[in-house]
Amino acid sequence: MNTRRFLSAVCAAACAAALVHAQQPTSIAIRAARLFDGKADASIADAVVVVQSGRITAIGSRLAIPNGAQVIDLGDATILPGFIDAHVHVTDESSNDWNADTVAGLRRTIPEQTLRAAEFARRTLLAGFTTVRDVGSNDYVDVGLRNAIASGLAVGPRMQVSVHALGARGGHCDATGFPYERFGAEPGVSSGIASGPDQFRDAVRFQVKYGADVIKVCATGGVLSLGDDVGASQVTQAEMDAIVDEAHRLGRRTAAHAHGAEGAKVAIRAGIDSIEHGSFLDDEAVRMMKERGTYLVPTLMAGEYAGGRRATRNYPPEIAAKAIQALDGRSSAFRRAVAAGVKIAFGTDSGVSPHGRNAEEFTLLVEHGLTPAAALRTSATAAALLGVDRATGTLEAGKDADIVAVPGDVLRNIGATERVQFVMKGGKIYRNDAANAVPKS
DSSP: OHHHHHHHHHHHHHHHHHHHHHHSOSOEEEEEEEEOOSSSSSOEEEEEEEEETTEEEEEEESOOOOTTOEEEEOOSEEEEEOEEEEEEOTTOOOOSBHHHHHHHHHHOOHHHHHHHHHHHHHHHHHTTEEEEEEOOOSTTHHHHHHHHHHTTSSOOOEEEEOSSOBEETTSTTSOOSSOTTTTSSOOOGGGTEEOSHHHHHHHHHHHHHTTOSEEEEEOBOOSSOSSSOTTOBOSOHHHHHHHHHHHHHTTOEEEEEEOSHHHHHHHHHHTOSEEEEOTTOOHHHHHHHHHHTOEEEOOHHHHHHHTTSSSOOBOOHHHHHHHHHHHHHHHHHHHHHHHHTOEEOOOOOBTTBOTTOTTHHHHHHHHTTOOHHHHHHHHHHHHHHHTOTTTSSSOOTTSBOOEEEEESOTTTOGGGGGSOOEEEETTEEEEEHHHHOOOOO
């Protein structure tokens, strides 16, 4: 009798489990008033995107809803591909007080850095950015965060990371402005600081050994470093040739921080994949970029925040002067690159600006002459730069279900990208404001 009861209970449980499984939606259908696929110049009306097993299976206007599908009706909204940011620093964030940031950074433990980074990654995803490229970190926090997100232990965008950015001694990617060995031994290859082609090859290998997906190099001076000229070339041609050659040999793409034109040309000649910032690019530099297919990641937001237009930053005098200099140069350089037909990939330098506000870059792109559709397409261009365009960056059947939605018609109001209300990454919903709305009484 007990055996019969046991078998009956097992059977009942199995049947119940089968029924529950059968009742689970096999697909999700997302509807909205319009959709921009990341490729076209216009949106489509009465849009439907069908998602199954984490991938887009169908997309179009007034598509039939599959039987048993969960329907998400976003109403008067625009469906978009998940945004892609090719230049972030997820592991830190500046405030308006440089001195306070410096002291806090010195006191902060690695576990605290990691927890802060996880929060910055969460904000970034909820702002609609489903993939990012982190181009400079410390203490392998970027590697750990990337792995934690990929394994489901943390919430954030897919990440490509560079571990340590490479640079010349005394350059932008070195720690400058403080007395000798104030903070310990002089940095070397393990921290990305090298001299000569052989050391730089070893530095590339070191970053790859410890988890780098991409190799970042500081080709020129920078704004937020204390001891260099913002436009000065800092890496020799032989050194840059070695960096790019070794990275490409190991299957890694490359990015060069470059404000100055001459340092950018060194990187372009070497076959760098992207120029970051490009504040002082001249006609020759943009011509070379066009001829070689080099991408520009303009990071217009960095200039806005560091240069004082969107924040009042209290910098040491040498940094404040460079911030204004870079801000004054970047707009004409960007327009020069666009006019020459250089490929523009979306990137913000978030970390200089607050994480989660990355979409402000879209508005700046439009203010600098791009149409809203062209500004949105820079995200798809970023996917190509990162080498992930076969999986994401546009809304197409067969691609990962990285989908966001913003209110209204984004092609009429690009600022809507700053008010994301729906986020799906790989078929999993991370944000749906409509589902959390309180019904009107």
